[in-house]
Structure formats: C-alpha cells, structure tokens
C-alpha cells in the first residue's frame with residue numbers, strides 16, 4: 377500500500393480509538409517530538425498519540441500490530457542515546473498523560489505510579505512520610521519514571537542505593553499485541569524468570585510500561601558533603617578508589633575536571649575552586665555518628681592524595697548548592713560550545729587514572745575539547761565532547777572520538793553504557809561489547825516478546841550484518857584499538 381494511503385488509514389483508525397485531540401499528524405504538531413536529548417538526530421513520525429488510559433494503549437498497540445506499524449514509546453524525551461527518536465513510518469506513543477501517583481504505602485515503603493510521573497515528583501510526594509525514591513538522574517525534574525525504567529537510569533545516589541533495577545518492585549506492561557502483563561511482585565521476590573530485570577533497561581523494545589511500583593527509602597537522618605580540589609586529575613581519581621577501598625560507600629562520589637568546573641561556576645556560582653584541575657564531591661549519609669566518622673575518614677583520604685583544598689559544606693544550604701552545581705553541569709557545559717556529545721561508558725574504578733589520561737589524548741587527537749563530569753564512584757564516565765555541528769565534518773569527528781572512548785572503556789573491562797542506554801547512538805559499539813552468539817541470544821529474547829520487530833526497531837541491539845559492516849570499518853590491518861591496554 378502506498379505510504380500516504382497507509383498513513384491516512386492509520387490516522388483515521390487511531391482517531392476512532394482515542395479522542396481526536398490525542399492524535400497528532402500535522403507537521404507543526406509532530407515537530408516537538410522529532411528528537412530526544414540526542415538532538416543531532418531528528419525524524420518526524422507518521423503520527424504522535426497521547427493515550428490517557430491503559431485500555432487506550434492496548435487498543436492502539438493492537439491497531440499498530442494489525443497494520444504492521446512500528447511503535448516508539450516516549451516518556452519525557454530527555455534520553456541521551458536516541459532511544460525515543462521517532463521512525464518515519466512509525467507511531468510515537470507518548471506517555472505524557474500518565475501523570476498520576478496512584479498510591480503511596482508508607483508501611484510497605486512503596487509507591488504505585490504512572491509512567492509519565494517525573495522522577496522528582498515521586499520523592500516530593502513521599503516526602504510527607506519521610507521517605508524518598510533513591511535513583512536521582514540529574515534530569516530528575518523532567519525525566520519520567522517510565523523512561524527511567526526503560527533506560528535503567530542511574531544518578532548520584534546509585535553508588536550506595538543501586539540503579540533503577542534495584543529500586544522497583546512491579547511493572548504493568550502492555551505487549552505488542554495489546555495484552556496487559558504484571559511482572560515482578562510487591563513481595564521481595566517472585567518466582568520464574570526475572571522479567572522485571574529484563575524489562576528494566578529494555579529501551580521500549582519489549583513492551584510499553586504503563587504502571588510502576590517503586591521502592592521508597594527512609595530519608596537519611598543526616599548527610600554531609602565534602603568538596604576536595606586537586607591540581608592533578610590522576611590524584612583525584614586515585615582518591616576515589618581509596619575511599620571505596622576503605623569500606624566507605626558514599627551516597628554520592630562525583631568528579632568534575634577543569635573545563636566542567638569553570639562552566640558550572642560561571643552558570644551556577646556554586647563556590648567551586650576555579651584553579652583546580654579536578655574536584656570531587658563526596659556525600660556521606662546515615663546516623664550522625666556514622667556521618668561524622670566517614671566524613672573524617674574521607675577528608676583524610678583526600679588529604680593523603682594531595683588535595684589542595686578540602687571543604688565540608690557548612691550547612692544544608694551549602695550542601696544543596698554544591699549539588700546544584702553538579703546537577704546543572706550538563707546545561708552549564710552546553711553554554712561552552714554550540715553542541716556537545718555526551719558519552720556514557722563505565723569502567724572498573726581502578727582504571728580511572730589511565731582512562732582519563734587516554735581521553736585527554738583523544739581530545740587532543742581530534743582537536744575537540746572534552747569536559748568530564750561523572751559518577752566517579754561507579755566508574756561511570758560522561759565525557760562531553762564539544763563541537764559545532766555547523767562546521768562540516770565536526771559531528772562525525774565528535775562521533776568518532778566518542779566511539780574511540782567507548783572502545784577504550786570496553787578494552788579495560790568496562791561497558792559502553794552506564795545509564796543512558798544504547799538507543800541508536802551506541803548501536804555500533806554493541807558490536808565490540810558483545811560477540812555474535814551473545815547478540816543472537818538478544819535477538820531471541822526480543823523475538824519472544826515482539827516477533828515482528830515492531831517495538832522501537834533499529835535501536836539497542838544491532839543485527840549481525842550491521843556488526844560485520846562496522847567491524848570491517850573499525851579494525852584496520854588487523855590492529856585492535858589501544859593495543860597497549862590489557863584485555864579482560
């Protein structure tokens with residue numbers, strides 16, 4: 377059937393299933409949905425639909441499955457790997473109207489919420505019970521909990537309290553054929569395969585998440601943040617490893633390098649030392665006695681690694697200001713150049729000094745400044761590669777630089793993503809993270825839920841032929857990237 381006719385038929389059918397005002401198909405209505413946080417890639421979908429009930433999601437999935445039309449789910453569109461990038465021949469299913477907190481159970485310490493609720497709204501609603509939701513992506517004022525589950529989002533607190541996957545109990549999911557599944561349970565364990573873990577981080581490729589039960593934690597009695605400045609990035613990186621080795625699990629352990637510090641200071645005026653090559657922000661929380669003991673040990677470790685300055689936030693207002701700077705680091709760096717490309721790789725902590733050195737060499741090689749601001753305690757790097765898309769070839773250079781950084785992460789025993797997902801951005805890099813039999817198993821899992829490949833096709837899991845093509849492009853003369861690094 378010609379594409380135009382297919383579109384007309386689909387839209388008129390969708391309008392019979394949903395209120396007409398919930399189906400967008402004119403270009404000016406589609407434009408706001410053309411990209412997610414990875415704005416280098418844009419595409420207009422055939423239609424955007426904004427259902428309001430689970431039944432509507434079920435009907436629309438059945439309709440799209442019958443018509444063989446692909447569906448891309450979208451939460452708040454803050455994803456940084458192109459996971460919610462629409463498809464030209466597909467429907468974009470926005471969960472923006474699923475905005476209710478359905479129940480907070482202070483006894484079970486859980487909350488049942490709709491997927492479009494923002495991450496921060498959950499903690500705000502639980503606050504009256506002295507509870508909060510621990511995973512705290514820096515985008516938490518905007519990103520949706522459905523998007524957090526689909527990306528297995530992380531944040532500053534995840535070092536101590538775990539990623540999204542460790543903080544959810546149950547999901548309701550609509551399958552590609554419109555069936556409603558309940559996976560996980562409100563109890564601490566559930567029998568059978570762990571589908572809850574499988575869906576967490578599945579990037580909209582296995583089903584549409586329509587309800588989430590999250591765990592809530594008691595707010596810590598006390599918290600303190602220590603800021604340490606270093607005149608050498610390597611020393612800061614070494615201090616990170618030593619803090620954890622000392623048996624302290626901070627509630628946050630973040631690093632920023634010179635470029636990031638200056639950008640943040642200019643934007644937020646958080647009081648960061650401008651002459652430092654790197655700063656660490658280390659938060660300890662717990663009882664007052666625990667906090668006192670850990671804060672003293674952390675300060676000693678910072679000193680022992682040659683910190684040029686160690687400062688403890690004098691009060692709650694300064695603690696929040698230190699964190700405000702960190703949380704605003706991405707937009708702050710965004711003011712330095714017309715565009716930036718945010719990478720997200722994870723490495724074993726002990727590799728931090730060597731990898732940061734390699735990243736600065738890659739920055740010099742490509743002639744593109746790189747600002748580092750990241751979850752150092754988890755070894756989760758976020759090199760922000762600055763470029764100008766208006767300069768011919770610069771986007772490609774930034775992508776190539778990013779690809780080399782990810783290859784470096786894998787070479788030292790790490791992964792190509794820590795929390796931002798694969799999406800379409802890192803699909804090629806999946807080829808050096810996993811071998812063919814492993815990718816074949818991923819495809820088998822996908823087929824078990826979505827045999828026709830209608831849910832977010834072309835994202836997250838590359839085809840084997842794509843990998844063959846990419847491999848041919850990457851390995852020149854049989855030489856591996858970073859041949860001097862030990863392989864695991």
Ligand SMILES: Cc1cc2nc3c(=O)[nH]c(=O)nc-3n(C[C@H](O)[C@H](O)[C@H](O)COP(=O)(O)OP(=O)(O)OC[C@H]3O[C@@H](n4cnc5c(N)ncnc54)[C@H](O)[C@@H]3O)c2cc1C
Pocket residue numbers: 412413448449450451452453454455456458459460471491512513514515518519520521522523524525526527528529530531532579580581583584585586706707795796832
């Ligand atoms: C400034 C900034 C800072 C950030 N900091 C962090 C950080 O610290 N930690 C972190 O982890 N991430 C961070 N991110 C990335 C992003 O906010 C997270 O990936 C977030 O989880 C995406 O949520 P979203 O609602 O915007 O999802 P979207 O971008 O809309 O979608 C993301 C993916 O989830 C799928 N999806 C969305 N909703 C559903 C659903 N209901 N059912 C099935 N699939 C769905 C989409 O198809 C897509 O594949 C940051 C982003 C920005 C812009």
